[in-house]
Amino acid sequence: MSSLNDPIAATTGRWWEHAVVYQVYPRSFADADGDGVGDLAGVTDRLPYLRDLGVDAVWLSPFYRSPQHDHGYDVADYHDVDPLFGELADADAMLARAHELGLKVIVDLVPNHTSDEHRWFQAALAAAPGSPERARYLFREGRGPGGDEPPNNWASVFGGAAWTRVEEADGTPGQWYLHLFDSTQPDLDWRNPEVGDMFVEVLRFWLDRGVDGFRVDVAHGLVKEESLRDQELAEGELPDSESVNSAATASMVERTLRDEPMWDQPEVHDVYRRWHDVLAEYDGDRMTVAEAWTQTPGSMADFVRPDEMSQAFNFAFLLAPWDAAAFAEVVTGSTEAVGRVGALPTWVLSNHDVVRHVTRYGGGALGLDRARAATLAMLALPGSAYLYQGEELGLEQVEVAPEHRQDPSWFRTGEVGRDGCRVPVPWSGTAPPYGFGPGGGQPWLPQPDDWAGVTVEAQLGDPGSTLTFYQAALAARREHALGLPDAVEAGTDGDVLRVRRGDLLVVLNCGDAPAELPAGEVLVSSGPLDGVLPPATSAWLRV
Incomplete structure (x- = not known):
């Protein structure tokens, strides 16, 4: 078995092709200065934890200078760090420390819009x-x-x-x-050459500082249909831009096809061909990953053609219901779509924009069992996997009281918004802020009073904890899944998902009754097996 910080490229070619990437939401990860908001120095302090967890790379949500109306996704200066998170020297120190530990660093880039203070x-x-x-x-x-x-x-x-x-x-x-988002986030006109030139300069600024890649926010939205015509709506349909909330009602693999002159225009691909050429000038296999909420697997795959982006988030897996046939359809449809352009898929179950998957899968003990089972199955699949901070602790979505909510969508719509998945990580102790920062009291979003049992400190070394399970699952991925063929076969046996990849068989029981455990050597499981495959449990077998 390779050590945790061996370069993944040693066995898989380009480092990002099979990497496990851990998303850090900086204001909620770790607070070094005690102001209740996470910062880059806090991230740097906790990088050894991520190395020991077994991930290969870290993706940080925006830390650029910003008035923070959308928590950093409203950028006022792409060349500087917001004082809330530190200064440029802190970004350099974080990059240097990550690289010392064998971790790659991906930073968020927000090219669809700027802050109105830009x-x-x-x-x-x-x-x-x-x-x-x-x-x-x-x-x-x-x-x-x-x-x-x-x-x-x-x-x-x-x-x-x-x-x-x-x-x-x-x-x-x-x-x-x-402004396709908040009124403080005016959309840029990407048909203006000045815009493209400015972002090439931004790319070079951060590449020169040593970043290994960029997660591109709203990657499908940069170019709008030139006429800016009305959106054609079906009878009774209300105007509704693409969003996580609307996408969550989509089918397993594809969204409902509709007229969207504001999204996924053909000219957007010219932007990424130019970026591809810029990144190719730098050593170290620099990469891009698209946040592209497209309508079909095929349109998602367009972003990862050989001369464009490295990866695109495969949200179909996140959107799939708890159902073996749904998971099988996603695995088959996603791998076939990107395979047609010679790319590999990505897999993700949670991020800073969606309800945490423990809660989506039912919450409580059942939701946690299902979340662990789905995660283990996901980690066996070809391509790369993205984890969201706190999921390795089994965190659920938090009900944030209205007086504490800060998501701009809450103020515009009155809907709950995304604050519940952004509550700061609990590290230690028995009361808020649970080691998130020095001192006492609640951080910028209040933590629940019953989180003492889910802190990193409480779970480290506990053989039954979710943190220990994630460490084991990531170690198993390195030992048993890396180097396997990228070809994968997915199907169902009743309520059981069966995924075959080389000599690895993955089974996931989505039913309510125990299922037969196939013959073979059990390599890792999401819970006890006792000779059968219990409900809400997955296992890897060598067959």
């Missing part, structure tokens, strides 16, 4: 309609008498209209600007 948008507000400054964004005249109506019927992902009207220098109502 110098470009401030210049656009000060300039006149039709000016070069406004041409960097999507400013348009309104419709109706006096231009009082938005230019089209598009909706914001965060609720409400996707357009906001500005007041011109003379105090009169003026043009409207597009």
Whole structure:
């Protein structure tokens, strides 16, 4: 068995092809200075924990200078660290320490929009309609008498209209600007060459500092249909932009096909061909991974053609219900789709935008058993896997009281939003902040009072803990799954998912009754077996 920090490339070629990547949401991971918000120094302090967990890389959500209206996804300066998280030297120290420990580092890049405090948008507000400054964004005249109506019927992902009207220098109502997310996040016009040139500069800035890759936010959204026409809606259908909430009602492998002039336009692929060439100038197999909520496996695969991005998140696995046939369909459909373009799939069950999968799978002991079983099955699949901070502790979605919620979608729609998966990680102790930072009291989002049993400290060395299970599962992946053929066969036997990859057989019981355990050497399981495969349990066997 290889040691935990051996370069994965030693057995698999390019490091990212079969890597396990751990997502860090910086404001909720570890707080070094005691202000209740996580920071880069806190991340650096906890990197040995991630090395010992057995992951290969760390992906950090945005830490750039930002007014934090969308917790860093509203970037005011792509070349600097927000004081909330430290300074540029802290980013350099974090990168250096990660590389010392054998960990790669992926940083988030937000190219669809900037903050409304970005110098470009401030210049656009000060300039006149039709000016070069406004041409960097999507400013348009309104419709109706006096231009009082938005230019089209598009909706914001965060609720409400996707357009906001500005007041011109003379105090009169003026043009409207597009924001597919919050009104503080104006969309850039990627048909303007200045925009593309600026982001190439941003790529080079961080590549020169040593980052190993970029997770690209809203990768499918950069280019809009040029006419900015209305979205065509079925009878009774309301305007609704792509979002995690709408995607969660999708079918197992594909979303419902609909007219989406704001997403996944053909010209977006020209952007990533240019980026591919930039990354190719650097050594170390630098990579990109697309957050692309596309409508079909085929359109997802378009992002990972040989001259474009390295990976695209495969959200179909996350969206699948707890059902053996659903999982089998996802595995087959996803691997076939990316295989047609010579790429490998990615797999993910939780992230900072969705309900944690313990809760999605029913919550409590049942949800935890199912989550562990699904995770073990996922880790056997070809390609790379992405984990979200705290899932190795078995954390559930937290019910954050309305007075503590901070997600902009909560303020725009009144819906609960994403705060419940972003509550800071519990590290030690018996009361908040559970070692998240020095001192006492609650961090920026309050932690539950009953988390003493799920801290890292409480679970380390406990043979029955979820943390110990994740360590064992990741070790088993390195020992038994790396180096296997990438070809995979998925099917069902009643309520049992069966996945065959080389001499590895993975079984996952999605039913309510014990199932027969196939003959073979049991390599690892998500729970006790006792000669059968219990419900909500998975196992790897060498056959």
